Amino acid sequence: MNRFAALLDRLAYEPRRNAKIRLAAAYLRETPDPDRGYALAAMTGGLSFRNAKAGLIRGLIAERTDPVLFGLSYDYVGDLSETVALMWPAPQAGGTGHNRPPAPTLTEVVETLATASRSDLPGVIAGWLDSLDETGRWALLKLITGNLRIGLSARLAKTALAQIGGMEPNAIEEVWHGLKPPYAELFAWVEGRGARPESVDPAPFRPPMLSHPLEDVADFRAVLDPAAFSAEWKWDGIRVQAVAGFHEGRKTTRLYSRTGEEISGAFPDLIEALDRDQRFVGAVDGELLILRDRRVQSFNVLQQRLNRKTISPKLIQDFPAHIRAYDLLAEGTQDLRTLPFAERRARLEAFAAGLDPERIDVSPIVPFADWDALTAARADPAQAGAGVDAEAVEGVMIKRLDSPYVPGRPKGLWFKWKRDPFVVDAVLMYAQRGHGKRSSFYSDYTFGVWRDGEAGLELVPVGKAYFGFTDEELAQLDRFVRKHTINRFGPVREVTHSADTGLVLEVAFEGLQRSTRHRSGIAMRFPRVSRIRWDKPPREADRIETLEALIREYGTNEGESG
Amino acid sequence: MRPTDILKITPQGLYCAPGDFHIDPVRPVSRALITHGHSDHARSGHEAVLATAETLRIMAVRYGEGFCGSAQAARLGEPIRLGDARVTFRPAGHVLGSAQILIEAGGQRIVASGDYKRARDPTCLPFEPIACDVFITEATFGLPVFRHPDMKGEVRKLLDSLALFPDRTHIVGAYALGKAQRLMALLREAGYDRPIHVHGAMERLTEFYQSEGIPLGDIRKVVAAERGRLGGEIVICPPSAIQDLWARRFPDPVTSFASGWMRVRARARQKGVELPLIVSDHSDWDDLCATIRETGAGEIWVTHGEEDALVHWCRTIGLEARPLHMIGYGDEGEESEAADPGATSAETAP
Ligand SMILES: [Zn+2]
Ligand SMILES: [Zn+2]
Numbered sequence: 001m002n003r004f005a006a007l008l009d010r011l012a013y014e015p016r017r018n019a020k021i022r023l024a025a026a027y028l029r030e031t032p033d034p035d036r037g038y039a040l041a042a043m044t045g046g047l048s049f050r051n052a053k054a055g056l057i058r059g060l061i062a063e064r065t066d067p068v069l070f071g072l073s074y075d076y077v078g079d080l081s082e083t084v085a086l087m088w089p090a091p092q093a094g095g096t097g098h099n100r101p102p103a104p105t106l107t108e109v110v111e112t113l114a115t116a117s118r119s120d121l122p123g124v125i126a127g128w129l130d131s132l133d134e135t136g137r138w139a140l141l142k143l144i145t146g147n148l149r150i151g152l153s154a155r156l157a158k159t160a161l162a163q164i165g166g167m168e169p170n171a172i173e174e175v176w177h178g179l180k181p182p183y184a185e186l187f188a189w190v191e192g193r194g195a196r197p198e199s200v201d202p203a204p205f206r207p208p209m210l211s212h213p214l215e216d217v218a219d220f221r222a223v224l225d226p227a228a229f230s231a232e233w234k235w236d237g238i239r240v241q242a243v244a245g246f247h248e249g250r251k252t253t254r255l256y257s258r259t260g261e262e263i264s265g266a267f268p269d270l271i272e273a274l275d276r277d278q279r280f281v282g283a284v285d286g287e288l289l290i291l292r293d294r295r296v297q298s299f300n301v302l303q304q305r306l307n308r309k310t311i312s313p314k315l316i317q318d319f320p321a322h323i324r325a326y327d328l329l330a331e332g333t334q335d336l337r338t339l340p341f342a343e344r345r346a347r348l349e350a351f352a353a354g355l356d357p358e359r360i361d362v363s364p365i366v367p368f369a370d371w372d373a374l375t376a377a378r379a380d381p382a383q384a385g386a387g388v389d390a391e392a393v394e395g396v397m398i399k400r401l402d403s404p405y406v407p408g409r410p411k412g413l414w415f416k417w418k419r420d421p422f423v424v425d426a427v428l429m430y431a432q433r434g435h436g437k438r439s440s441f442y443s444d445y446t447f448g449v450w451r452d453g454e455a456g457l458e459l460v461p462v463g464k465a466y467f468g469f470t471d472e473e474l475a476q477l478d479r480f481v482r483k484h485t486i487n488r489f490g491p492v493r494e495v496t497h498s499a500d501t502g503l504v505l506e507v508a509f510e511g512l513q514r515s516t517r518h519r520s521g522i523a524m525r526f527p528r529v530s531r532i533r534w535d536k537p538p539r540e541a542d543r544i545e546t547l548e549a550l551i552r553e554y555g556t557n558e559g560e561s562g
Numbered sequence: 563m564r565p566t567d568i569l570k571i572t573p574q575g576l577y578c579a580p581g582d583f584h585i586d587p588v589r590p591v592s593r594a595l596i597t598h599g600h601s602d603h604a605r606s607g608h609e610a611v612l613a614t615a616e617t618l619r620i621m622a623v624r625y626g627e628g629f630c631g632s633a634q635a636a637r638l639g640e641p642i643r644l645g646d647a648r649v650t651f652r653p654a655g656h657v658l659g660s661a662q663i664l665i666e667a668g669g670q671r672i673v674a675s676g677d678y679k680r681a682r683d684p685t686c687l688p689f690e691p692i693a694c695d696v697f698i699t700e701a702t703f704g705l706p707v708f709r710h711p712d713m714k715g716e717v718r719k720l721l722d723s724l725a726l727f728p729d730r731t732h733i734v735g736a737y738a739l740g741k742a743q744r745l746m747a748l749l750r751e752a753g754y755d756r757p758i759h760v761h762g763a764m765e766r767l768t769e770f771y772q773s774e775g776i777p778l779g780d781i782r783k784v785v786a787a788e789r790g791r792l793g794g795e796i797v798i799c800p801p802s803a804i805q806d807l808w809a810r811r812f813p814d815p816v817t818s819f820a821s822g823w824m825r826v827r828a829r830a831r832q833k834g835v836e837l838p839l840i841v842s843d844h845s846d847w848d849d850l851c852a853t854i855r856e857t858g859a860g861e862i863w864v865t866h867g868e869e870d871a872l873v874h875w876c877r878t879i880g881l882e883a884r885p886l887h888m889i890g891y892g893d894e895g896e897e898s899e900a901a902d903p904g905a906t907s908a909e910t911a912p
Contacts, residue, residue, distance in 0.1 A: 066875070068871075069705075069871055072870060073705050077826055078828060079828075086708075487828060
């Protein structure tokens with residue numbers, strides 16, 4: 001447990017992606033089974049056991065420390081687990097034959113928590129805290145209170161695992177979902193000591209193919225041949241992968257977010273429909289939308305469903321989930337990803353024709369003869385075929401007809417061209433208390449976009465927004481800020497904002513100006529939060545180049561005012 | 563005489579009326595007794611200064627030979643009469659030359675301990691507890707969350723990181739007087755025998771330590787043009803330099819900081835530290851409490867730091883205790899050579 005804690009401690013401070021992978025890989029290489037397997041489960045969000053309540057921890061520390069000293073310490077440190085970890089009194093050593101008990105292994109912690117009775121829990125935890133060092137206590141308390149935030153995404157953890165066997169991360173991804181902690185057979189395979197794990201997942205996640213902003217292509221009208229591309233609407237929903245397959249005669253159907261997180265539980269209606277339909281076997285890449293009377297609802301409506309913890313029948317009825325498919329990655333057991341887009345598209349249309357259109361349909365092609373025609377369609381989707389759904393269109397996707405499905409963001413194959421150019425996905429960096437009736441909320445948000453810094457990718461603040469959200473969203477943002485504060489400067493809180501942790505805000509604005517007063521060199525006019533992207537990892541937020549390109553394209557280069 | 567008649571708080575600092583002297587005064591005075599060479603305790607411009615020979619030499623290195631009107635070296639353990647008071651300097655274990663000052667006057671024994679630590683330090687003499695009626699203590703780390711770990715483990719963290727990232731320069735922020743040299747000595751004890759590179763601001767004090775007979779091995783000043791070739795090496799610099807452009811010219815640097823503050827995550831993150839090393843030249847909570855008990859003092863005065871918690875604790879064990887709310891002392895912040903004195907309080911505010 002101390003070794004795992006030391007890893008978490010180091011990851012928490014390490015900003016660089018490659019260094020994180022190296023740290024995790026070193027741990028996975030050097031730590032014996034099954035400890036490393038449980039660690040891998042913790043890092044990929046796959047560890048589940050009954051959590052201990054914060055109240056239990058408070059009770060344990062109250063029995064052992066002076067309440068005034070605890071209060072002053074908690075005030076200073078600002079985090080319960082950390083305060084308790086640091087203050088926990090060392091057990092009385094010395095005496096005759098009394099030794100410190102050996103620190104528990106991670107395996108012991110996980111397995112004990114799975115079986116310990118509620119009444120045994122305080123004693124068990126106190127015993128562990130007695131035997132661990134400060135970092136070990138901190139990690140243990142974070143783990144058992146369910147607040148363990150690891151400075152590493154599931155994807156990076158799998159990349160680290162792949163690295164110790166000289167494999168591609170996607171090779172891990174393909175077998176991953178059929179396996180369970182502590183993953184002994186997976187480690188054996190990665191280390192070349194065993195066969196590829198047998199229980200191949202019948203419904204695996206396939207890492208998605210992503211696009212580049214069209215604005216990044218200088219003079220695209222001259223460079224790109226319109227005849228080589230196909231266009232479709234860019235829908236304002238969340239990107240999902242719906243996958244179904246058979247194993248030993250039993251069907252498994254799953255829904256994944258674009259980061260590979262399984263979200264089936266949030267959409268039982270959709271899963272049930274797809275699972276029941278025996279023709280739905282394969283993998284579909286598409287947009288999750290709410291349709292009412294076949295009409296696409298705005299993202300705000302979808303958001304209302306996404307935010308619910310419990311999925312009631314009423315919620316399902318009021319917010320029916322639907323997939324608008326745009327790619328077919330597998331049909332039956334056949335992997336289609338190496339086929340050209342045009343061919344996959346034809347397969348998709350045939351595949352979807354047999355399915356229930358209430359649940360799944362195909363995103364229509366937007367025909368265009370040249371870039372001017374597509375520009376017109378993008379400017380007025382209602383007239384260009386989107387009809388009443390035009391409000392849910394945020395632009396067009398442009399895909400090379402001959403493009404295979406390549407995981408990641410390959411160059412030159414897919415482009416996104418947003419309808420309203422003045423929208424960026426930015427990462428929340430700081431929040432400040434508002435004024436008047438908002439004074440109890442963190443309602444002023446400073447956000448940033450990525451740029452290449454001296455020490456790698458870094459966020460640079462590009463503006464501040466304090467409207468554009470509903471009261472309900474304000475409450476959610478406020479909660480997020482309080483839970484993810486990493487720093488305080490008077491009324492300002494700095495919130496976590498790394499590539500893997502943090503919150504993406506879609507920010508709309510009226511224009512851009514060059515500015516010498518801003519660190520980014522850019523000033524935004526009337527920025528506002530147009531949407532909270534709970535679904536989007538910070539690493540996928542926009543880069544400063546996107547804003548630079550907007551300045552070039554729209555020429556709002558009028559200099560400083562005032 | 564009551565202790566408060568013997569020692570008073572003045573705008574210059576603690577003043578001993580029977581002996582007519584100040585201890586670690588923050589403004590120029592006619593007679594100053596200096597506990598140690600950190601710049602918030604040892605300032606230039608006093609008329610007469612009494613301190614250990616090492617502290618006087620440190621002051622000369624920092625401020626030049628004319629840092630005061632006249633200097634007198636105090637020998638450890640030898641009482642000196644000043645007016646109606648008798649003073650004795652004894653080791654404080656904080657940095658080279660650091661001392662506590664025992665004041666005997668009006669039938670009272672009062673110890674002004676300056677800054678002190680109990681953890682082992684190969685670069686200075688260990689702290690000696692002194693039996694007294696009033697013990698004056700700092701409380702920089704006066705909260706029970708501050709418990710400094712074994713330094714060997716912290717040095718091991720640094721060496722492990724070097725092994726894992728053999729191409730990256732490990733830049734360690736450490737205060738120029740004491741911490742930097744202690745870290746060097748600890749690295750040598752751990753068997754690290756490569757040259758250790760230092761920022762220009764540390765050179766004089768490090769040479770001074772070596773000239774005092776403290777072996778630190780091969781220490782080299784960083785030459786700007788050669789920074790790109792120091793991948794895989796340890797570079798020690800003032801804390802203020804770790805986030806400077808200066809530090810970014812090294813190959814893919816790992817930013818480290820050796821300080822007791824690194825115990826608290828938010829503090830480490832605030833400084834952008836990637837490899838926090840908990841190495842402190844102050845007492846941690848357990849050592850503050852143990853030392854207070856050892857002195858046998860019935861009355862405890864707390865000069866600066868987290869006074870509230872320590873005062874509360876003293877009272878719970880039946881000692882009289884009061885916070886002095888002294889201004890102008892906030893250790894560790896002062897040690898970045900270039901920093902303006904005004905930055906001191908901001909550095910140590912919670
Ligand atoms: Zn000091
Ligand atoms: Zn000090």
